[in-house]
Amino acid sequence: MADPIITIRGLTNRFGKTVVHQGLDLDVMRGEVLGVVGASGSGKSVLLRTIVGLQQPAEGSIDVLGTDVLTADPANLRIVQNRWGVMFQGGALFSSLTVRENVAAPMRERLGIDAKTRTALADLRIAMVGLPASAGDLSPSDLSGGMRKRAGLARALSLDPEILFLDEPTAGLDPIGASEFDDLITALQKALGLTVFLVTHDLDTLHATCDRIAVLAEKKVLVTGTMAEMLRVDQPWVHAYFHGPRAHAAQPAAGAN
Numbered sequence: 001m002a003d004p005i006i007t008i009r010g011l012t013n014r015f016g017k018t019v020v021h022q023g024l025d026l027d028v029m030r031g032e033v034l035g036v037v038g039a040s041g042s043g044k045s046v047l048l049r050t051i052v053g054l055q056q057p058a059e060g061s062i063d064v065l066g067t068d069v070l071t072a073d074p075a076n077l078r079i080v081q082n083r084w085g086v087m088f089q090g091g092a093l094f095s096s097l098t099v100r101e102n103v104a105a106p107m108r109e110r111l112g113i114d115a116k117t118r119t120a121l122a123d124l125r126i127a128m129v130g131l132p133a134s135a136g137d138l139s140p141s142d143l144s145g146g147m148r149k150r151a152g153l154a155r156a157l158s159l160d161p162e163i164l165f166l167d168e169p170t171a172g173l174d175p176i177g178a179s180e181f182d183d184l185i186t187a188l189q190k191a192l193g194l195t196v197f198l199v200t201h202d203l204d205t206l207h208a209t210c211d212r213i214a215v216l217a218e219k220k221v222l223v224t225g226t227m228a229e230m231l232r233v234d235q236p237w238v239h240a241y242f243h244g245p246r247a248h249a250a251q252p253a254a255g256a257n
């Protein structure tokens with residue numbers, strides 16, 4: 001696990017006078033599930049969006065899979081972009097396309113894969129995330145919230161990525177659905193050897209899926225470590241988060257890890 005797959009150095013993000021990140025450093029190791037936590041507004045989503053190129057930072061460097069994604073030429077950037085998948089909150093599916101078409105869309109747009117192969121590969125992804133085969137013909141609006149999340153995950157897996165970015169994957173799911181989704185992420189991560197960058201508020205998800213946790217506070221990654229290490233961090237927000245009433249509710253799972 002000593003091999004960084006993402007290396008971020010000196011990252012600064014600003015919106016007008018609001019400084020979200022200042023001199024942020026972070027390494028994500030190959031094959032790990034890294035949970036990114038922090039108070040609301042601490043910049044978790046902005047960090048994810050910056051890594052995948054949806055947000056241009058003011059300063060800093062971001063190396064993903066050996067490519068500096070902030071300075072790479074468009075051809076090289078496309079190659080590295082094809083090696084990751086992103087699942088946004090709510091799934092971010094195209095409402096005018098079926099689930100199968102949504103999952104196949106990156107294959108058409110990015111790799112020019114023919115229609116028959118796209119269909120076969122999309123159906124495979126749909127099965128991998130535990131959706132019934134019949135879901136492929138449905139519109140995203142016909143799906144329950146949990147199924148829509150799975151469809152969003154299937155699309156993130158469209159190009160058989162090495163890195164999976166997940167933005168609050170269990171938000172809005174009931175506890176059983178959330179726990180099933182945690183299990184799915186863990187199973188897929190192991191089966192596919194994925195590196196997972198997971199933004200979450202969900203303490204159960206942190207316990208169930210994450211090898212390491214990175215805490216965003218004070219405009220940077222304040223601390224990284226295992227759940228056991230987080231429990232020993234003597235910083236007010238980190239202590240309150242990992243020792244608060246909700247943390248205690250999630251605690252038995254920690255004991256099992």
Ligand SMILES: Nc1ncnc2c1ncn2[C@@H]1O[C@H](COP(=O)(O)OP(=O)(O)OP(=O)(O)O)[C@@H](O)[C@H]1O
Nearest residue numbers: 015018020038039040041042043044045046047201
């Ligand atoms: N496009 C934007 N324009 C201006 N400000 C923005 C923009 N995107 C994010 N921000 C600001 O950046 C800060 C960090 O936002 P971000 O969504 O990353 O927080 P977060 O940690 O993911 O929060 P939450 O846990 O509530 O989702 C917030 O103050 C937000 O208002």
